[in-house]
């Protein structure tokens with residue numbers, strides 16, 4: 001279903017580029033599948049792709065995470081470096097940094113005729129370089145509605161640290177988040193509390209090991225179920241980290257869950273000992289708009305398979321920037 005855009009987004013969320021490369025979901029076409037990061041909604045169809053002999057490509061950090069989470073069942077994943085060109089089929093591809101979770105990347109594909117297609121994947125600012133004047137730019141638009149504006153990330157971090165500081169004297173603290181955001185929270189809290197014991201279950205510890213190997217500064221994390229972990233828990237002064245699916249299952253101490261959807265307020269108290277802190281891995285409306293404006297693509301393709309507000313964003317881009325913008329699928 002290739003068109004003059006040379007790219008499309010399928011209903012399953014596959015970003016299909018020149019029928020050669022598919023990103024973040026498998027669609028039955030293409031000989032290469034690029035996984036921009038290890039979140040579950042970006043690896044759909046990976047087993048089907050592998051069965052068909054499609055080559056899997058990701059950054060080295062994403063590859064390590066996929067392996068640790070058991071998402072690639074021993075398949076060979078080609079881990080590649082940021083900012084280097086690799087030949088894929090009739091063109092070449094380059095992965096560029098995206099600030100979202102450890103290992104996240106943007107994709108730039110250039111074909112033989114010099115036609116450039118860029119895909120942001122999930123991202124936020126600061127820390128995501130803007131691809132300059134691609135022919136087609138494919139963007140996420142999670143927070144694509146114009147009132148979806150949040151404070152700068154460093155302000156959010158400050159409020160998070162402050163909440164932990166205020167509550168820590170009274171009780172142990174439990175942090176709940178998705179993979180990747182857990183390690184981000186550890187890095188933020190470690191900078192403020194260098195000596196506080198961190199505890200986590202084994203599965204999270206594996207990812208911490210990967211995060212360390214790729215340069216994140218999270219310090220020591222003690223296995224929850226170890227003897228040392230038991231001693232620390234008995235003492236009652238610690239910060240424990242759990243995957244979001246554990247929310248509600250831990251009764252002791254203060255619970256803080258990290259979720260991007262709480263846009264209006266950075267810290268929200270939702271119970272006597274329960275809080276939500278709005279740390280998001282996604283660009284807010286203003287950052288999305290700034291990206292589109294600075295990139296100046298000939299055509300903007302907004303990913304409607306993962307964003308409820310894709311239409312709203314495309315409309316604002318047309319109105320404010322005068323760019324051609326369409327939503328797919």
Ligand SMILES: [Zn+2]
Pocket residue numbers: 037039100122281
């Ligand atoms: Zn993501």
